């Protein structure tokens with residue numbers, strides 16, 4: 001449950017300093033990156049909460065057996081990137097968060113990947129990719145139309161002729177965030193090197209298409225951290241327009257990881273665009 005929720009909650013955005021619950025050791029965070037991803041200790045919890053799932057199988061299937069040049073944009077801790085490289089693909093993993101990248105670089109097999117610390121809009125590589133993936137709902141970190149346009153057009157620039165970008169965003173009609181309550185999500189996990197970590201999520205507000213929520217971490221040594229984040233839930237029509245404006249001429253849509261059609265009630269809006 002918690003693993004699924006974490007993945008559901010993927011794609012975080014900064015909202016300022018974290019807060020401390022009373023009586024616990026204070027850790028103050030500020031700056032522009034989401035501390036769930038930029039702080040190494042918090043990023044180290046990610047893999048335990050996110051074992052490979054149906055989405056991983058979907059992306060491995062899209063990559064196929066023939067060796068390809070693949071960009072994993074928003075690669076996080078690099079689990080998919082390393083698995084793709086193990087299957088003989090040439091892989092670049094890019095992510096703006098230092099904590100996630102540190103976990104990725106240290107992962108067994110991480111030496112086979114070209115790691116780049118960059119966000120989607122700022123990426124500037126000479127390589128042109130057969131496939132660009134954005135997994136774990138990375139797309140929902142793009143909170144404005146401008147941010148979506150900047151990311152999509154820059155990623156399109158990095159595609160080889162006939163290349164495709166593949167990503168997913170949660171279907172807003174399903175209103176997943178309504179389950180992101182402390183009661184529904186509270187869990188304790190055991191993380192190698194960290195011990196027991198209590199985690200839960202709490203939605204603090206919904207404004208237009210933006211869901212504001214907090215991730216609460218409680219570490220065995222008494223440190224408590226609250227990471228505030230935001231995610232955008234775009235409609236499929238908006239996404240179709242944004243893809244067209246960014247220059248994508250073909251789009252396939254799926255509603256779930258079994259490649260079923262995108263219906264109004266499907267959990268995901270999965271895009272394969274070229």
Ligand SMILES: C[S@@+](CC[C@H](N)C(=O)[O-])C[C@H]1O[C@@H](n2cnc3c(N)ncnc32)[C@H](O)[C@@H]1O
Nearest residue numbers: 010011037074075076097119120135136138141
């Ligand atoms: C939930 S994680 C997903 C990680 C990985 N793709 C997965 O499937 O497990 C979301 C990732 O998006 C990254 N991210 C945040 N802002 C981004 C941006 N503007 N461009 C690209 N990636 C971004 C975060 O640093 C984080 O690693």
